[in-house]
Amino acid sequence: MRRFLLFIVMTGIAVFAKGQDPHAKGIEQMMIWYNPALKTDTMPEAHVLLHKVNYPGILSTTSKSITLELVFERNIETVAAVPFFTLSAGINVDNASNNLMNASSAMLALSYALPIDYNDTYLALGFQGNYSFNRVGNTGYNYSFPANFDQFGAFNWALKRDPLGSGYNMGYFSFNAGASVFRTVEDQQWYIGFSTRYINHPYTEWDHISALPTTFGMQAGYTTAINETTQISGYGNISFVSGSSSSVPEQYIGIRGIRKIDVNDSTAFHLSVGAGISFHQALQPNLQLQWGRHLFAGYLDLNLPLIASTGYKRSSYTLLYRYDL
Numbered sequence: 001m002r003r004f005l006l007f008i009v010m011t012g013i014a015v016f017a018k019g020q021d022p023h024a025k026g027i028e029q030m031m032i033w034y035n036p037a038l039k040t041d042t043m044p045e046a047h048v049l050l051h052k053v054n055y056p057g058i059l060s061t062t063s064k065s066i067t068l069e070l071v072f073e074r075n076i077e078t079v080a081a082v083p084f085f086t087l088s089a090g091i092n093v094d095n096a097s098n099n100l101m102n103a104s105s106a107m108l109a110l111s112y113a114l115p116i117d118y119n120d121t122y123l124a125l126g127f128q129g130n131y132s133f134n135r136v137g138n139t140g141y142n143y144s145f146p147a148n149f150d151q152f153g154a155f156n157w158a159l160k161r162d163p164l165g166s167g168y169n170m171g172y173f174s175f176n177a178g179a180s181v182f183r184t185v186e187d188q189q190w191y192i193g194f195s196t197r198y199i200n201h202p203y204t205e206w207d208h209i210s211a212l213p214t215t216f217g218m219q220a221g222y223t224t225a226i227n228e229t230t231q232i233s234g235y236g237n238i239s240f241v242s243g244s245s246s247s248v249p250e251q252y253i254g255i256r257g258i259r260k261i262d263v264n265d266s267t268a269f270h271l272s273v274g275a276g277i278s279f280h281q282a283l284q285p286n287l288q289l290q291w292g293r294h295l296f297a298g299y300l301d302l303n304l305p306l307i308a309s310t311g312y313k314r315s316s317y318t319l320l321y322r323y324d325l
Contacts, residue, residue: 028221028235028254029297029320032069032088035178035195035219036109036126039086042071044325053153053301053316058143059100061154065092067107070325081115081122094154098141102169103134103158111178121183128176134158134204137165146312151280152250161204161212172202174212180219193219215241223258231258233274251279256288280304282316295322 029047031038051063073084092105111126136158150156159165178195194217201211221235233256240249256274263269270290277283282301289296301316 028233028256029295029322030065030067031193031219032067032086032109033065033090033092033105033107034217034237034239035180035193036088036128036176037111037113037124037178037180037195038126038182038191038193038219039069039071039088039111039113039124040122040180040182040189040191041184042073042084044071045069046323046325047320048322049318049320051154051316051318053150053314055150055314056312058145059097059155061094061096061101061150063092063094063154065090065105067091080118081120083112083114086111086113086126094158096136096155098139100139100141100143101136101155101158103132103136103154103161106131113182116181119183120185122181124180124182126178126180128178130174130176131171132161132174132202132204133169133171134161135167135169136162138167150314151248152278153281163210164205166206168206170204170206172204173200174198174202175200178217187225189221189223191219191221193217195219213241215239229260232256233258233272248280253277254284254286256286277304293324295324296320297322 030049046069047065047067049063049065052060054060067088067090069086069088071084071086074082086109088107088109090105090107092107094101094103107128107130109126109128111124113122113124115121116123136155162168162170174197176195176197177199178193180191180193182191183189197215197217198212199214201214203211217237217239219235219237221233223231223233225231234254236251236253238249238251254274254276256272258270258272260268260270272288273286274288275283275285282304284299284301286297286299297320299318299320301314303313
């Protein structure tokens with residue numbers, strides 16, 4: 001009942017929230033935004049994320065996200081692997097300084113995972129709906145942006161939805177879907193996912209000049225145990241626009257080492273250190289600490305040479321908290 005009431009509250013907030021595309025930095029924790037079928041375990045979770053980017057001399061952006069993932073499965077004691085449903089809701093809010101941008105996300109998703117063998121291998125299918133508002137530009141200020149500016153961040157996504165920067169606040173609904181195959185056992189976990197967004201080609205500008213093209217994404221991850229206390233994990237995501245040769249695909253890969261540290265005979269915590277790279281944008285070292293039901297994570301963006309070579313550097317960090325319900 002507690003989980004159900006929490007989900008109702010989240011859904012109620014989502015009705016009045018706003019939305020756009022996912023661009024979460026803690027991508028391995030926020031997979032459900034990219035692919036509604038990428039809930040690869042039966043642990044219900046809640047996530048809170050804060051992402052701050054400063055573009056010196058120009059502007060700054062702030063992104064805040066909250067996500068709730070609830071799992072429903074049949075209680076069949078005689079079967080090791082059982083089907084399960086995942087119901088997810090999320091809210092994302094993006095703002096830029098000087099009121100240049102105001103965009104955010106309201107997401108509701110449902111997925112179904114079906115075991116396809118007796119070794120905990122699943123096939124999952126998910127559907128996601130996003131109701132979105134987007135306003136960018138037309139503030140009376142003049143901005144000069146350097147080359148390679150924020151190619152995959154919140155500001156870039158907002159401009160793609162309104163290329164003219166009209167300053168109008170536009171709302172639209174998008175329909176998305178995804179599929180995945182995954183396996184989760186104690187000493188090994190892996191997943192492969194495929195997703196598509198904007199199946200309904202929504203209009204996002206006041207004059208309906210163009211509709212958003214369908215985008216596609218692929219996700220993959222693998223975690224294995226090195227010994228009883230240490231694991232190593234790798235993961236990646238790529239997304240691209242259909243029929244577009246000029247659009248640079250978003251590509252992200254990461255690796256992480258996870259160490260279990262015993263405090264006493266009954267208490268332990270997990271410490272992980274990793275690094276991810278967003279091609280054409282930044283290197284991202286990160287640190288995570290999991291204690292019981294709580295996980296804390298921090299991510300720092302370091303400019304890649306492609307951006308630094310323009311003579312312009314940005315600063316960015318992300319804080320993430322996860323609670324296992």
